[in-house]
Amino acid sequence: MISSIIWDPNPEIFSIGSFSIRWYGLLFALGFVLSHRVLSYIFRKEGKPESDVDTLTVYMVVATVLGARLGHFLFYDPGQFIRNPLEIIIPPYAGLASHGAAIGIFVALYLYSRRKKDQSYLWIIDRMVIVVALTGCCIRLGNLMNSEIVGKATNLPWGFVFKYNEEFSQVPRHPAQLYEAIYCLLLFGFLFWMWSRKKALTPEGSLGGLFMIILFTLRFLDEFLKENQEDFESDLIAQFGLNMGQILSIPAVLVGIILLVVAYRRQKTLPLKS
Secondary structure (H helix, E strand, O other), rough: OOOOOEEEEOOOEEEOEEEEEEEHHHEEEEHHHHHHHHHHHHHHHHOOOOOOHHHOOOHHHHHHHHHHHHHHHHHOOOHHHOOOHHHHHHOOOOOHHHHHHHHHHHHHHHHOOOOOOOOOHHHHHHHHHHHHHHHHHHHHHHHOOOOOOOHHHHHOOEEEEEEEOOOOOOEEEOOOOHHHHHHHHHHHHHHHHHHHHHHHHOOOOOOHHHHHHHHHHHHHHHHEEEEEOOOHHHHHHHHHOOOOHHHHHHHHHHHHHHHHHHHHHHHHOOOOOO
């Protein structure tokens, strides 16, 4: 019987001098490539210009990186943001917060939708969350290859021993990154199926609402299995019983509920689309 899984892949694919290609960067980029293909398919099926997908991809890459970096510093390391704000945009990007990425994406999609009269803000949110879930899966697989964002110690047979993470390499741990990758992939499949059933008849905002509620509820629960990312989170848990990821997930779920309410209220007042 297997008592644990030894996880020791090298985070680097290859290196030349100080330059290296890492699995994390490759999987991060793969997420956007796959998302571009899926989004092109969605736009083609709904009669929207596929050329718009290129513009959207640029918006999404910039919003994801800047939002995630800014979110990391504001939520997890505000002192460093004050000392060296340029670190937000200067590689390597060591520290990305998914809640910050979500905020950045919502802002970017609002700016994009203002330029497109045939693509409302809620309409574009509903299409983008489908591929955001897919990209999230790829990014979490990148975290797994980096042996970072590890889970708490476990005796379960699928516990991972993260050999490349010296701080947490002594005992088997929950592969929290893999859990997130799996439920992001399942969420992608669910949202894509929901869209494929109705397409233009989908109440605008409903897919975005479902995405926020499902993803951040699962994220809230998943945090119970993770080691804290920053030392100050121990104080948060002592005070509130929750870490930073869980605290930030609560308003994200509330945003999802608001989107669902708006979507179905609009469905009752607007004529059906053909």
